[in-house]
Amino acid sequence: MSEEQMNDSTFNRLFIIMIIAMSVIAVLLMFVATFAASDVNERLDARSELENSNSIAERIAPVGAFAAETAAAAPVVVAEALTGEQAYASCGACHTSGVAGAPMLGDAGDWESRVTKGIEALYANAINGYTGEAGMMPAKGGNTALSDDSVKAAVDYMVEQL
Numbered sequence: 785m786s787e788e789q790m791n792d793s794t795f796n797r798l799f800i801i802m803i804i805a806m807s808v809i810a811v812l813l814m815f816v817a818t819f820a821a822s823d824v825n826e827r828l829d830a831r832s833e834l835e836n837s838n839s840i841a842e843r844i845a846p847v848g849a850f851a852a853e854t855a856a857a858a859p860v861v862v863a864e865a866l867t868g869e870q871a872y873a874s875c876g877a878c879h880t881s882g883v884a885g886a887p888m889l890g891d892a893g894d895w896e897s898r899v900t901k902g903i904e905a906l907y908a909n910a911i912n913g914y915t916g917e918a919g920m921m922p923a924k925g926g927n928t929a930l931s932d933d934s935v936k937a938a939v940d941y942m943v944e945q946l
């Protein structure tokens with residue numbers, strides 16, 4: 785054998801040995817990685833399942849709950865009867881500036897057409913609300929906490945100021 789052929793056969797042997805060694809190292813690394821990460825997928829699956837079940841439970845949970853005991857024990861609010869001047873405090877926001885066509889306090893011209901219809905019509909419009917040509921008024925002036933008697937007292941107070 786010539787020296788050149790010997791160098792080629794030595795090279796081929798070394799090349800094959802290197803390929804086999806690298807393959808063995810790669811296989812060993814795959815086994816080590818598989819062993820090291822054996823429970824990673826299980827932990828990730830458990831965590832994902834827990835997060836999904838919590839988020840699903842939050843999404844489908846009722847917004848509120850009805851407590852029969854609380855509803856039964858709720859205090860009944862009784863509107864306190866106010867004097868006309870006290871009740872007018874709720875009315876003054878519109879009746880001092882004429883907002884939405886409200887007749888202004890003390891202006892006989894604004895009140896004339898309304899007063900001619902009678903005090904009962906004034907009471908009814910003040911309690912139930914009114915929408916007409918001259919403007920509109922919300923029921924109880926927008927303060928639903930006022931009792932009917934307080935609204936009537938406020939109407940009487942405003943009519944007395946004419």
